[in-house]
Amino acid sequence: MNAFIFPGQGAQFSGMGLDLYENSPLAQELFEQANSILGFNITDIMFEGTDEDFKATKVAQPSIFLHSVILAKTLGDSFKPDMVAGHSLGEYSALVANGVLNFEDGLNLVSTRAQAMQKACDNVPGTMAAVLGLEDKIVEDICANTNGVVVAANYNCPGQLVISGEMEAINKACETLTEKGARRALILKVGGAFHSPLMEPAREELAAKIETTNFSKPICPIYQNVTAKAVLNENEIKANLISQLTDPVKWTQSVQQMIADGATLFTEVGPGKVLQGLVKKINRPMAVTSAVLESIS
Template sequence: MNAYIFPGQGAQFTGMGLDLYEQSKLAQELFEQANHILGFSITDIMFEGSAEDLKETKVTQPAIFLHSVILAKTLGNSFKPDMVAGHSLGEFSALVANGALTFENGLKLVSQRALAMQKACEIKPSTMAAVLGLDDDVVERICKSTEGVVVAANYNCPGQLVISGEIDAINRACETLKEAGARRALVLPVGGAFHSPMMEPAREELAAAIENTTFNKPSCPIYQNVTASAVSDETSIKANLISQLTAPVRWTQSVQQMIADGASLFTEVGPGNVLQGLVKKIDREAQTASASFEGNSL
């Protein structure tokens, strides 16, 4: 079975999407439509902007979404997913890929999500840290016993977990995690505590937008971050998307479940190959690939 996976924030790079724009009439039309929907020229930033320009949350999230979704659409008839999943932001790309969301509605929600998260980050300083070399339960226990807000946020692969919360609490937890034998406990250069209770204001804002958006019956199941299980009904998809901002990304568990349900090839659609690396760390036998547009349809 073919599983298609979609990356999240951090996968951006300068010049992203330019090759698609230059080679595909469909890609050109979708990028121009995106500029119109967003009200600014995101293509200028994607194609010519600096790494610093691309780091802005209101740019980063729509840029990665556009790269993934437009690439999927240029694959034409060869794009036949049996199941999809996306890492955090990538969940929105996956929902356009399986038909649950239209391109326009997906982009609008991603833009609203980015702005809501940015606002939540400005309310109180917060951050995230990567923890390497400890079992999940040890990290969870230390988070629980640390004073302040600090939670497990991204279960990326065995031995790699990202924690999220208040800056002081994250720093305290990192010290304790190192003492407990973590190979690394490194504060990340991010603007806020994503996938933690500190995103509650963003969750409330995004909930209203999601509730007012039409979702369609998907062509195949999506393995959502919150449940790490196959979901096919629109009501559950919406509820899980809303919960996602304050709940952990269960990527390890999602990939394990996809394999248990018959996934034989994981194809990453979008910038970078981070997810392929994580899949291999979750299951060394798993087959992975990058989606690539090869034809010239101009």
């Protein structure tokens, strides 16, 4: 069974999507449609932007979404997913790819999400840190016993858990985690405390938009971040998507469940190979690959 997986924020790079634009009339049409929907030429930033341009959440998130979704749409008959999943932002790409959201609605939701998250970050400063080399339970306990807001945010693979929260609480937790034997406890260069209670204002704003968006029946199960289980019901998908901003990304658990349900190949659709690396750390023998437009492969 072929599992298609979609990356989240952090995978962006200057020049992303240009090969698609130059080699596929369908891709060119969709990129131009995206420029019209967003009200600015995001293609200018994607194709020629600087690292500084991509630091803004409101740019990075739509860029990654567009690269993933447009690549999926240009794959034609080779895009036959038995199951899909996306890491954080990538869940929106997965929902368009498996027919739950149409292209325009998906992009509008991602744009709303990015702007709401940017606003929340500006209002309440926060950060995230990658913790390497400790069991999840130890990290969770230290977070729970640290003053202030600090929570487990991304279960990326065994021995790699990202925590999220207030600056001071994150710094204190990192000190304790290092004392307890973490190989590294590294503050990440991110805009704020994603997947933590600090994102509650963004969750509320996004929820209002999600509730008025049409969700269709998926063509295959999506393994959502908040449950790490196969979901086929549109209302359940919608509720999980609303919870996602303040709940942890259960990526390790999602991949494990997909494998248990029969996945034999994981195909990453979008920029980079981060998710392929995580799948290999979760299950070393598992086959992984990147989706590539056939005419430019």
